[in-house]
Amino acid sequence: MAKKKEKEQVLVRYGSSRRERQAFLANMMSPDGKPEVLDGVVVLDLSYANFSGIIAASLFAEFGAEVIKIEPPEGDPSRKITPYGANVKGVGIPFLMEARNKRYMTLDVRTEKGRRDFEKLAAKANVLIETYPAGQMDSWGIGYRQLSKNNPGLVYIAITPYGQYTDRAKEFRNLPDSDITSQAASGLAANIGDPDTSPEPYNWPFRAGAWLGWYISGLEAALGGAMALLYKETTGEGQMIDVATADAYASLVGYPVLIGYTWEKARPRLGRHDFTLYPYGFWKSKDGVVAIAAPRDHDFRALLKILKLWKIEDDWRFTFDRITDMLDQIEVLYGLIEAETVKYTSDELVRKALEYSIKAARSKWRGGGVPIVMKVQKPSETMQNPHWEIRKSFQKFDDKKLGKFIIPANFIKMSESPPRVKWISCDIGKDNDYIRKKYLAG
């Protein structure tokens, strides 16, 4: 009897299927009525044709800052950067998705009058984000060294392809930024694509299918900015932050630098294989594609059991039998696994792996392995998963002007001061009066 009770207690702590525990957590993380971290922080977003800046500004806005997007009267060209030209009343999809909790002001810093107004705004701001060529703002008299005189607490974030210092930064200062060039220059593209033996153009360096250059740069800018705000809270001192998008990927994951140094050569492209782990990739199923990860030896053994492939265990037993440096050899294993995975539907494979893991975890000996299978989901399939509905990961909007749409939101759940999306709006100059009254009057 006591044992049964003990078992129940463990289940409760594990966050069992009991509704109360789930509801408790969901309630704990709900943003309703909670304070915002950056309440009262004013962020000026001057980014121009560069989503890194827009994304950094969005992150500040989601955490509660008053973000003012400053554009010339014709609008930021970022509004027109959108897949296949798809737009809602002249606003592109990425711009719409990032138009979170922002205010919009038209102000042309290219003109003398615009710059005078801007100086006044910047004197009251906490954070400034800009993506103009390095030295451009400075030559206009509104760079970090001028603005910080009036406002020593200012956190000034500059995002460009090659940064604000070094000879290269000076030489390449007029080169505009884009996501694909950031991916190429920072080592991402070189590590995607088929091996040398494949026909052209499949063996070329390849672009990752999401804006990773820009999202990494934007995230790092926001992270640096948040740290600078924290430092300012203690000392009152602001600082300048320099993000180079040509360095985004290499600095984030580290591998290009570490491998380049220790191997003294570049990695070849491996197509669908991984360098460190195997099996760690995707296989065809009866009705689609599944991702399978079972790299540790006991995971691999479990996978073989699930797929009824135990007969090959002897040949591939150890991690060192499954190193991907001999591509022909690893393709053999790939084929052996694929011959089995195509016999089942994706859902069947997912369920089999999960059932095995649960059984292994309950066994006295543990160590039974955790083979993991997940369906490779298209974005529209991801959206339908009830898990994300319960976690409110997607937010629906029905706007009078913009119509109905969905954005991915609530991506960080915090119990005291969670980020949130309060509104989406993108009209050029929408808040001119509000901002002039609040910050420029007198």
Added chain:
Amino acid sequence: MEDYFSYTNKLFDPSKIKEKPEVFKGIKVLDFSHVIYGPVAARLLAQYGAEVFKIELPFVGDLWRFGVYWGKFWKHSSICFHFVQYNKYFLSVNLKLPKAKELIYKLAEQADVVVENFAAGTAEAWEMGYSQLSKINPKIIYLSCATYGQYGPLRFFPGWDLLAQAASGNLSLTGYPETDKYYKLPDYLGDYLPGNVGALSLVMALYHRKKTGKGQYIDLAQSEALMRILPNFTYFSITNEELERVGNTDPTMAPSGIFKSRDGKFVALAVATEEQFKALSSAMGQKKLATEYKDGFDRLKPQNARELYRIAQDWVSKKDSAEIVDLAKEHGFPVAEVMDDLQIANDEWRRQRGSVVAFKDDMYRELVLPGPSAMLSKTPGRTKWLARPLGYHNRYILKTLFGLSEEEIKNLEKERVIGYWDDRPGIKPPVYYDMEQDTVFNYQGNGKEKSHG
């Protein structure tokens, strides 16, 4: 007035980093995390000055100590592990034992931040969860990293970066549309990116605590962080069409792609705005091209984008990559040569900038590793020491933090509450290194040690 670049060269001078202050000075982090996703969040705090105590099981250690490329260890360690674990203190205790738990609870009393990335509920089962530690230290900030988060029907589903990529939709986006092949995002990006989001949430929580004095619980789902970067959901909700694999081009820019130049190099080229399109047209000597399209949206229509892709590909194939880069600088449109690992590791610009740092370590000697992603002029991030063998800081921490005596520590060793490495690479020190002489490992607290960090 001083030239802008000579001003900024001084402002960001990498040789001055050591003299500058650190943001997280005095912040203590209790780090239960393993592999990449959790450790990176803790490492980012360590990079900017926090004291991070990494807890590992004796004789077992973090799985990623053995995460090596093609089975190659570097000085009996993993370079990947060094990158996600530098600047941390390595404490190896057996959490199964009550005495070890007591130690960690004492550490939790002093800690500001806790990071863990076990499967949902595991930390609670080990009695190290938020519900337990927040009772000891109500001001604590506790970050739980899981692939699917702490609640919802998928919460117990185990995950790696790959599975998060699959579940978030990312895995279905890279590749040629007409093939049956998908490429995953390489190098465990699905761990690193959410890990950095985790660090952002921690900085925000620290900021909130500074203002209000309140700690909090953070539930970070790897998949959600990866979903946040995709416009594909919004695109689908508006157009009712799936935005899938598009090949070697960016559908948001036309022309755009990675092309092969005359001299056999790979060049990425993109046009994001009308201004850049005019610049490219005149660089190509086809100025009338700029007048052929109504506006940016028109240029991006699939058939027009395809045509422009063809024109750009043709143009690049007839020029050397250096010529193209020069034209891009002169006219103003985005271009970059594809850089591979070797080029990046040896890139003069990155070395000058401090994005690639030749670091000298007391134990592992020279390792070239990446610097911070964002350069902060007043409180820059820095590397102070690389990862250490399992349990390397046991003595140092037990003496400096808990004031234990040599005898008490020896008893803990005997009872296997704390432990060290065995002979496996990954957890042991490099062969040439003499542990006997190491004053941190054999910490005596008599003031003769060289300062650590």
